[in-house]
Amino acid sequence: MSSASRPVGSVEIAVPPTPEYLQVVRAIVGATAALDDRLQPGRVADVRLVVSEAVTNAIRAQATVGVAAAIDVRCDLVGDRIIVEVADHGPGFDPSAVPDLPEVETPERLRHESGLGVSLMHQLADSAQFESGPGGTIVKLTFVVGDA
C-alpha cells in the first residue's frame, strides 16, 4: 500500500463494562490497527494486548463503584501513529502510586495475581499516558509505525 493510500480515520465504540465485551474490543481495535500495513503482526498483537489491559482496568474500576455507564474506546490512525484511548467512569487512581511487584523469583511474588496491567501498557506501547481524577480515567496508548 502506498503512503498516499494509507488509511486515516477513527473507530469509536461504547462498550458495556462487562468482561464478555473484551473479545469484541480486541477484535475491533486490532483489526483497525492492522489497516496500517506498516504495523508488524507482532505489534498488532501488542495493540490487542494493551487495549485488553486498559479495558480490563476500566471494567474493574467501574465495578468498585457500581457504575454501569459504557466505557469509551477509540482507535485513531493518524500519520505515523496509532492512538488507542480508553475512558472510564471509575473512581480514578494515582498512576504514580502503582506499587512495583516483588521480584519475580521470590515466594512473595506468588501472592500477587494482579498488578501487571499498567506495567504491560508501559512496556508495549511507545507511549502510555494516564489522566485520572474523581470522574474517571483516560488511558492514551500510542504506537509509532515506521515505514515498512
Added chain:
Amino acid sequence: MQLDVHRYPRDTCVVLVVLGDLDLAGAPRLRQAVVSETATGIRHLVLDLTAVDFIDSTGLGVVVGALRRLRAHDAELSLVCPEPRIRRVFEICDLDRVFTLHATLDDAVPAGGSQ
C-alpha cells in the same frame, strides 16, 4: 471464542486443556477448575495452553495463583505452552523465570510417569 477447560488424567497427573481466551472473562472458569483439582489432593497438575488464543495479565494471574495453590498443597504445576504469541506474554512479564514452558505434553509429563 470464550474459555473452555477439558480435563483428563494422564499417568499420575491431571491435565487441564485450556481453549480460547484467557482474560477477565475466561479467568474465573480456569481458576475454579484449578481450585477443584487442588481440593481432590492432586499431586501434579498440567495446564495445557496449546489452544489458548489470547492471554493477558489477568490470565497470567490465574496461572500464578494456580502455582501458589498447588505449592501450598505440596503439589506440582507444569505448563505446556508452545505458541510463541502466548510464550511472549510470559516472557515480557519475566514469568518464564518462574515457569518452565514446555513445548509438548510429552516434555512436561514423560510417558510412563510424572516428573
